Every structure is written in C-alpha cells, then in structure tokens.
Amino acid sequence: xxxxxxxxxxxxxxxxGVSLWLPVFLAWIILWAFMLVLLPFVLLAALLSLGRGPGMxxxxxxxxxxxxxxxxxxxxxxxxxxxxxxxxSFL
Amino acid sequence: xxxxxxxxxxxLKDGKISVDDAERLMTAVGEPxxxxxxxxxxxxxxxxxxxxxxxxxxxxxxxxxxxxxxxxLIRAGLKFAALIPKAxxxxxxxxxxxxxxxxxxxxxxxxxxxxxxxxxxDMTVEVDxxxxxxIFCE
Numbered sequence: 001x002x003x004x005x006x007x008x009x010x011x012x013x014x015x016x017g018v019s020l021w022l023p024v025f026l027a028w029i030i031l032w033a034f035m036l037v038l039l040p041f042v043l044l045a046a047l048l049s050l051g052r053g054p055g056m057x058x059x060x061x062x063x064x065x066x067x068x069x070x071x072x073x074x075x076x077x078x079x080x081x082x083x084x085x086x087x088x089s090f091l
Numbered sequence: 092x093x094x095x096x097x098x099x100x101x102x103l104k105d106g107k108i109s110v111d112d113a114e115r116l117m118t119a120v121g122e123p124x125x126x127x128x129x130x131x132x133x134x135x136x137x138x139x140x141x142x143x144x145x146x147x148x149x150x151x152x153x154x155x156x157x158x159x160x161x162x163x164l165i166r167a168g169l170k171f172a173a174l175i176p177k178a179x180x181x182x183x184x185x186x187x188x189x190x191x192x193x194x195x196x197x198x199x200x201x202x203x204x205x206x207x208x209x210x211x212x213d214m215t216v217e218v219d220x221x222x223x224x225x226i227f228c229e
Contacts, residue, residue: 057174064171071163074139078157 002028003073003090011085024090028069035062137208137228138162150221162228166204172196 006024011017039062046058077088103110144156175183184195208228 054176057176060174064167064174067167068164068171071161071167074159074161075164076157076159078155080153080155082153 001073002070003075005091007087007089007091009085009087013083017085031069035065139229140165140208141225141227141229143223143225145223145225147221147223152221154222162204162208169196169199169204 002025004023004025006022007020008022009017009019011019042058042061046055049055049058072090075088075090077086079086138161140160140162142156142158142160144154146152146154180196187194187196
C-alpha cells in the first residue's frame with residue numbers, strides 16, 4: 001500500500017535536531033491530482049510520438065510510478081556517525 | 092512436518108507398515124522444506140534487502156548504517172529506470188562508472204534480480220578489519 005507517513009529524523013552534534021512525522025499521503029493526493037490534469041496531454045503526446053518516439057514509455061510512466069510509490073512503504077534508511085544521525089522511514 | 096509425513100509415521104506406529112515401507116513412502120513424498128530451500132527461484136518469504144554496516148572490533152569510528160529496502164521497490168525501480176531515454180542512460184552509466192560502479196542498470200532484468208536474491212543468502216564482508224558490512228535478505 002502507499003506509505004501514509006514518513007519519519008524524518010536529522011541530528012547534528014552541537015545543533016538542534018529535527019524529528020518529524022510527515023503525512024506523505026497528502027503529497028500523493030496532490031501528485032495524483034496533478035498527474036490527472038496532465039493525463040490528456042500525456043495521452044496526446046503518446047499518440048503523436050507512437051512508433052517513432054517515446055510514445056509507449058510515456059504511457060508506462062503512470063503504472064510504473066504508481067507501482068514505485070505503492071512499494072515505498074517499509075523503506076528504512078538510517079545512518080549514524082560521530083556527528084550526524086539521519087533516519088528516513090516510510091510507514 | 093507436513094500431513095503426509097505424519098500419516099506415514101502414524102501407520103508405522105500402528106504397525107500397518109514396516110520401517111522399509113515407511114522409508115520408501117517418505118522418499119516418495121519427498122521433503123518439501125529441503126526442496127524449497129534449494130530452489131533456484133529463491134526463498135519466497137524474503138521481502139527485504141538489508142544492508143548493515145557496523146564498526147568492527149578494532150574500529151575507532153562510530154559509523155553505523157542500517158538500510159531496509161523492499162524487494163518490490165527494487166523491482167519497480169528497475170522497471171522505472173528502463174524508461175530513462177537511452178541518451179540519458181549513457182550519462183547515468185558514466186556517472187556510476189566514475190563512482191566505481193560499472194553496471195548498466197537498463198540491462199538488469201527481473202530474472203537477474205531473482206537470481207541475485209536466490210544466491211544472496213547471508214553475505215558478510217569485513218572491510219579492512221574495521222567496518223563490518225552485512226548484506227542479507229529477510
């Protein structure tokens with residue numbers, strides 16, 4: 001499923017750290033609304049360039065982007081050294 | 092232990108079959124767990140690729156890395172990367188080569204990835220005896 005929240009934690013020694021829970025589902029809503037608006041133009045461009053350009057690739061962007069975002073949940077990246085601490089996690 | 096093995100053992104216990112018969116039946120039924128673990132298609136339960144970097148015993152650094160990437164995300168990413176126009180792919184490959192990564196992402200297929208997963212049981216790499224890098228599936 002689409003990740004609903006993103007946890008972002010950044011800490012640096014001697015500085016005030018940031019720890020946020022970002023509601024990324026709002027970003028998906030905006031993104032899909034934007035892509036829906038673009039869809040007629042993408043379809044037109046795909047039809048015009050079919051056979052001699054990126055026609056099919058343009059059409060494939062939608063399902064592939066959907067698949068990419070759908071599988072983003074459970075991604076967890078955490079790095080730490082003596083001075084910095086970064087955590088990015090999708091839930 | 093699956094249902095067939097249990098039945099064979101029960102028949103052996105009740106004296107309905109001999110030890111030799113039980114052995115033959117066990118062989119005929121097979122050992123699904125062993126077959127599954129040696130399957131070239133990999134272990135179906137694996138969902139994530141994990142990369143862990145921890146300071147080794149002789150290391151003074153406190154660097155730690157803990158990454159968990161869903162396999163489905165890697166597959167989706169590879170498919171998405173295939174959409175990059177060929178002219179740009181060359182630039183991406185050159186940039187990767189400069190960083191010491193000499194691979195063509197567009198040529199990696201889902202089957203290649205499956206092979207990598209199947210053979211990536213539990214790999215531990217120790218870098219100069221300082222950092223311990225562990226790459227495994229879970």
